[in-house]
Amino acid sequence: MKVKLAIIFLLVVLTGFSAAVAQVLVPTAAKGMWIWMIWNVEGGDLTTIINRLKNSGVTWVVIKIGDSDSYYNRPGKSLYNWAANYGGMENVVKIFHQNGIKLFGFQYVYGEPHWNVGVTEADVANMILDIPGLDGLLVDAEIEFDTLQNRSVIAASYMDSIRAHHLQSFVGLTSWARVSVHSTFPWVAFLKRADVNMPQTYWAARRLTPQQEVNRMQSEFGYWYPIWAVATPIVPIGQGGPFDYGNPIYPGDISSFCNVAQGYHYQGVSLWAYHVMTSDTWNEYAAVSWTPSYVEQESSPVPYGYGLLQNYPNPFSVRGGSVYGGSPTTTIEFSIRSQAKVSLRVYDMLGQEVATLVDRELSPGFYKSQFDGSNLPSGVYLIRLIAGNYSESRRMVLIR
Numbered sequence: 001m002k003v004k005l006a007i008i009f010l011l012v013v014l015t016g017f018s019a020a021v022a023q024v025l026v027p028t029a030a031k032g033m034w035i036w037m038i039w040n041v042e043g044g045d046l047t048t049i050i051n052r053l054k055n056s057g058v059t060w061v062v063i064k065i066g067d068s069d070s071y072y073n074r075p076g077k078s079l080y081n082w083a084a085n086y087g088g089m090e091n092v093v094k095i096f097h098q099n100g101i102k103l104f105g106f107q108y109v110y111g112e113p114h115w116n117v118g119v120t121e122a123d124v125a126n127m128i129l130d131i132p133g134l135d136g137l138l139v140d141a142e143i144e145f146d147t148l149q150n151r152s153v154i155a156a157s158y159m160d161s162i163r164a165h166h167l168q169s170f171v172g173l174t175s176w177a178r179v180s181v182h183s184t185f186p187w188v189a190f191l192k193r194a195d196v197n198m199p200q201t202y203w204a205a206r207r208l209t210p211q212q213e214v215n216r217m218q219s220e221f222g223y224w225y226p227i228w229a230v231a232t233p234i235v236p237i238g239q240g241g242p243f244d245y246g247n248p249i250y251p252g253d254i255s256s257f258c259n260v261a262q263g264y265h266y267q268g269v270s271l272w273a274y275h276v277m278t279s280d281t282w283n284e285y286a287a288v289s290w291t292p293s294y295v296e297q298e299s300s301p302v303p304y305g306y307g308l309l310q311n312y313p314n315p316f317s318v319r320g321g322s323v324y325g326g327s328p329t330t331t332i333e334f335s336i337r338s339q340a341k342v343s344l345r346v347y348d349m350l351g352q353e354v355a356t357l358v359d360r361e362l363s364p365g366f367y368k369s370q371f372d373g374s375n376l377p378s379g380v381y382l383i384r385l386i387a388g389n390y391s392e393s394r395r396m397v398l399i400r
Helices: 038-044 046-055 079-082 087-099 121-129 153-167 187-191 209-227 253-263 279-286
Strands: 002-005 010-015 020-025 031-034 058-068 102-109 137-141 172-175 200-202 236-240 268-273 329-336 339-350 353-362 367-372 379-387 389-397
Touching: 038 046, 038 079, 046 087, 046 279, 079 087, 079 137, 087 102, 102 121, 102 329, 121 153, 137 153, 153 172, 153 379, 187 209, 200 209, 209 253, 253 279, 329 339, 329 379, 353 367
Parallel strands: 010 367, 031 058, 031 268, 058 102, 102 137, 137 172, 200 236
Antiparallel strands: 002 236, 002 268, 010 020, 329 367, 339 353, 339 379, 379 389
């Protein structure tokens, strides 16, 4: 059995550029589970699986949707056949939502021709995100990208295709937990385009305790994020065996792993389950309690790097009672690693400036600003952050 840990990124925001409390900004802020081959768990019976999840307090689930045998849109393959029992993947998503559980898809990205069925890796990602109601996509890009020629270009092209077709969708990267031994991986190409980074931490396979693994991972990313100049939230997913090597998982290990996670103020432990889930496993996971999602903090931590987060809500709208909040106002958050002259401006798609939100010297920290689009027409607008030599842009959509 494999266990995965999701770390909540605590972002200290400044309202009017004054200290406030930490907030959780990622959608996986709760107890979650990572189910690899869902058709093998509990005999593939969705009713039993969902009852187990609800009894364990799980509110979000990740399932493999794009990887060899599990590509959901290939008739005759395992996931396709399993989902067909429930009316297809769209209905599977509805069933999860009806039970109060978010559902995210997972895709292993090879970075090279793989499917041999007339579709590219980006095509697969976009087809996954086309599933009505799906809450987002987690991208697992690994060893192939260490050796590919033009790997940064390939990674950027893949992610840009997703953003072009699904501008508002949640897309996360499940990266290596070890940066130093994967220095050729196109880290920045992925992280600049992802909403969140969810490193995979194989603590049992490495013969390490959960605490040793988390310490090592924190050290790696704490060193590299300032160098990369990205501030993508880190939401690690820890996992233990069984593999053909490493430590076995014993009774009590799940509780221990969860306790270590909470000791670091991390939330959202997920179980990477094959067909080895037992009643004892479910019950042990269910017995772990979680602390509140919001944590008060006296002072602002120094961020890993410069970064501009996606505004929220996005799209935003003046439509009363709409899913977009019924307000022409949206929140823009960003981080500054060192003292710098900061500019935060909004442009229309013709390049005309429509608002200046920040234009002054700022100290290191996390900030937020409100943008009011009540006097602007519907459309796509560009947010641009400039801090010293660093710049980053994000798109936002206003609907009237």
